[in-house]
Amino acid sequence: MSKQAATDVSCCPSLAERHLPTEAAAALSPAFKALGDPVRLQLMSMIASAEGGEICVCDLTPAFDLTGPTISHHLRTLRAAGLVDAERRGTWVYYRARPTMLRQLAALLTVPEGR
Amino acid sequence: MSKQAATDVSCCPSLAERHLPTEAAAALSPAFKALGDPVRLQLMSMIASAEGGEICVCDLTPAFDLTGPTISHHLRTLRAAGLVDAERRGTWVYYRARPTMLRQLAALLTVPEGR
DNA sequence: GCGCTGTCTCGACGCCTGTCGAATCAGACA
DNA sequence: TGTCTGATTCGACAGGCGTCGAGACAGCGC
Numbered sequence A, B: 001m002s003k004q005a006a007t008d009v010s011c012c013p014s015l016a017e018r019h020l021p022t023e024a025a026a027a028l029s030p031a032f033k034a035l036g037d038p039v040r041l042q043l044m045s046m047i048a049s050a051e052g053g054e055i056c057v058c059d060l061t062p063a064f065d066l067t068g069p070t071i072s073h074h075l076r077t078l079r080a081a082g083l084v085d086a087e088r089r090g091t092w093v094y095y096r097a098r099p100t101m102l103r104q105l106a107a108l109l110t111v112p113e114g115r
Numbered sequence C: 001g002c003g004c005t006g007t008c009t010c011g012a013c014g015c016c017t018g019t020c021g022a023a024t025c026a027g028a029c030a
Numbered sequence D: 001t002g003t004c005t006g007a008t009t010c011g012a013c014a015g016g017c018g019t020c021g022a023g024a025c026a027g028c029g030c
Helices: A003-011 A022-034 A038-048 A057-063 A068-080 A099-109 B022-035 B038-048 B057-063 B068-080 B099-109
Strands: A054-056 A084-089 A092-097 B084-089 B092-097
Touching: A022 A068, A022 A099, A022 B022, A022 B038, A038 A054, A038 A057, A038 A068, A038 A092, A038 B022, A054 A057, A057 A068, A057 A092, A068 A084, A099 B099, B022 B038, B022 B068, B022 B099, B038 B057, B038 B068, B038 B092, B057 B068, B057 B092, B068 B084
Parallel strands: none
Antiparallel strands: A054 A092, A084 A092, B084 B092
């Protein structure tokens, strides 16, 4: 079975509507954890807001006071969490956001207006 | 009227609209980090979906295979992240979600439909 | 082929975090 | 007052995580 087999997780509309099942919590928490570091949150923003929908690693690295390996490690974490995709084109590697995943997380946090 | 005195962070509309400033990333990442643990994500769901808007610790603890102190530790993390509020009434302590914070995070993750 | 540049992987080093048992604090009740 | 229950704090331990330097891999250009 592939990991994506049971993506029933995408069903869950909102934290506030019903109790989140244990499996759903286990499946989604890594994505939140990935966003739980300021560097990765900023990386995610730079990638998601990049014009053309993608951005080169060579544009990401100089934006931080961190070494290349460290940025690469954070990017791998975002990739493992399903938040971004990477593609090598010649010398450079380009990253792009996965809007489906972002929307899933946003939907989970959306609370009814009532409260 | 001062809606949110020191919450200038609440300004930021979406990750994908512009680069997230360093201070905003530093201010918001703890909230994502707090949701980055499956136990806390489930706690958050139980609190946010509780009828009456609040739930007793005595109803949260038995839902997990964890000791009281551990649950208490996770609840304190959620409190420190600004995601929940606690109030003691007599013997019991009740937790309730802070929808403003949840909506802020949801807005940050909301990506335009275009992509 | 050779070297150069960009990116990733590998080890290693502290710090942070999740978990527990024991102790402590806050109220209720007899 | 004393005691009991619910919740938190404290101290300690193992494991995870962010960071770095050194090295390896992938393409490009000479």
